[in-house]
Amino acid sequence: MPLRTSLFLVVLSAAAHAGLPQEIWPLQPVPAAIVARLAAGKSLEPELWPAVEFQQVFCEILTGAPPAKWQAQLGKFLNPAPNDFVAQGIADVARIWLARARMLEVDVVLKKYYRRAVSFPESLAAVMADLPAQLRTDPWGQPWVYTVHAPEGFARQANQRYQLGPTRCPLLTTLREATKPRPAQAVPWKITAHSVSGERSLQFKGKKTSALIQQGGSVDGYALLYIGDNWALLAAQDQLFAVTF
Numbered sequence: 001m002p003l004r005t006s007l008f009l010v011v012l013s014a015a016a017h018a019g020l021p022q023e024i025w026p027l028q029p030v031p032a033a034i035v036a037r038l039a040a041g042k043s044l045e046p047e048l049w050p051a052v053e054f055q056q057v058f059c060e061i062l063t064g065a066p067p068a069k070w071q072a073q074l075g076k077f078l079n080p081a082p083n084d085f086v087a088q089g090i091a092d093v094a095r096i097w098l099a100r101a102r103m104l105e106v107d108v109v110l111k112k113y114y115r116r117a118v119s120f121p122e123s124l125a126a127v128m129a130d131l132p133a134q135l136r137t138d139p140w141g142q143p144w145v146y147t148v149h150a151p152e153g154f155a156r157q158a159n160q161r162y163q164l165g166p167t168r169c170p171l172l173t174t175l176r177e178a179t180k181p182r183p184a185q186a187v188p189w190k191i192t193a194h195s196v197s198g199e200r201s202l203q204f205k206g207k208k209t210s211a212l213i214q215q216g217g218s219v220d221g222y223a224l225l226y227i228g229d230n231w232a233l234l235a236a237q238d239q240l241f242a243v244t245f
Helices: 003-013 032-039 046-062 071-075 085-117
Strands: 022-024 145-149 161-165 190-196 199-205 210-213 222-227 231-235 240-244
Touching: 046 085, 046 222, 046 240, 071 085, 085 161, 085 222, 085 231, 085 240, 199 222
Parallel strands: none
Antiparallel strands: 022 240, 145 161, 190 199, 199 210, 222 231, 231 240
């Protein structure tokens, strides 16, 4: 079955959710706006297909599938074309999940060191020779942020715990924590559409936010990837989500 035909069938299976005012993508394979568009026989813009394809991988991750089953698939999203805001947003989200997968592999090496020394090393330099090349930096090519500390309440037991994360987000949650069930979230803004110099723009108004942005911009740490007809695609740190307006 061709890839896009199979994706189309997955999209139609989510049609019952088409009435949601907004939806965080982990709740269904694709957002209601895309479901409704394809169900009505309309074509999907080419730049949105990578988002649909990414979401299939994302849903697999949330089921608890081991990284060996999805790391290579995420790697396909890491070289976005210039000015392709959807692809660029997906690349950053994919790198977050790859960071979590790589952190698991680094953990194996650190625990091997711990079994020998009964403490974690002061820095990753002590185990760098044991790390494959692709694990020596985070998925952005930056150094890992690594610190050691004592267990809470046991200050004298130094170097018995460690914290590891990519440079962009040193306190990134682990893969185990990130794949726990996620509750639905309400969109924190009132969103209205505008046209600025002939370009589609969206105004986001919240308790502490008032911003008018176009595709490629960001609001409250969320990247605006795409503006469609009465809906938009955004990216949070580790997921895509859709809003309607």
